[in-house]
Amino acid sequence: MPASRHQRGAAALEFVLLFPFFILVVLGALYFASAFNTQRGLLFAAQSGGDAALRVDRSQFALPGDATLYVDRVRAEACPVITAALRRQSRDVAEKLGESNCGEEGGDVDFVSISLDAAQPAILIAIAYEPDWRPPLLGQFVPRISATATVPF
Numbered sequence: 001m002p003a004s005r006h007q008r009g010a011a012a013l014e015f016v017l018l019f020p021f022f023i024l025v026v027l028g029a030l031y032f033a034s035a036f037n038t039q040r041g042l043l044f045a046a047q048s049g050g051d052a053a054l055r056v057d058r059s060q061f062a063l064p065g066d067a068t069l070y071v072d073r074v075r076a077e078a079c080p081v082i083t084a085a086l087r088r089q090s091r092d093v094a095e096k097l098g099e100s101n102c103g104e105e106g107g108d109v110d111f112v113s114i115s116l117d118a119a120q121p122a123i124l125i126a127i128a129y130e131p132d133w134r135p136p137l138l139g140q141f142v143p144r145i146s147a148t149a150t151v152p153f
Helices: 010-054 067-089 091-098
Strands: 111-117 122-129 145-152
Touching: 010 067, 010 091, 010 122, 010 145, 067 091, 067 111, 067 122, 091 122
Parallel strands: none
Antiparallel strands: 111 122, 122 145
């Protein structure tokens, strides 16, 4: 049965009006899934660095006096482990964070930081990453992805 004269083109109009919202929902789901996966990878790298930090023999250091020497030793042990874990995460993350030397202070974006937490006797491992690609309208919700791990001493 042919469509009435008043309904001709209604399906095309509905498609034109709803398709952008559908694409926005699909891109949003893909972007947030990618961000979540990256965050889990950064958390794994931070925890792997924490495991390497726990393997450092603390009995060699007179803590809290030798805390900076201890942190330097932890940095030397944990940084290669973190770098290897980031390399397993993705090529993009490894390239952006690979130049990081696991310094004390983290920058604004894209850093790996291993430092002494002054509030408690612990070492704080922080990793932050800003993705290169963010979809329009959605990228403002997840501008930076980060993860932290704390190692008591």
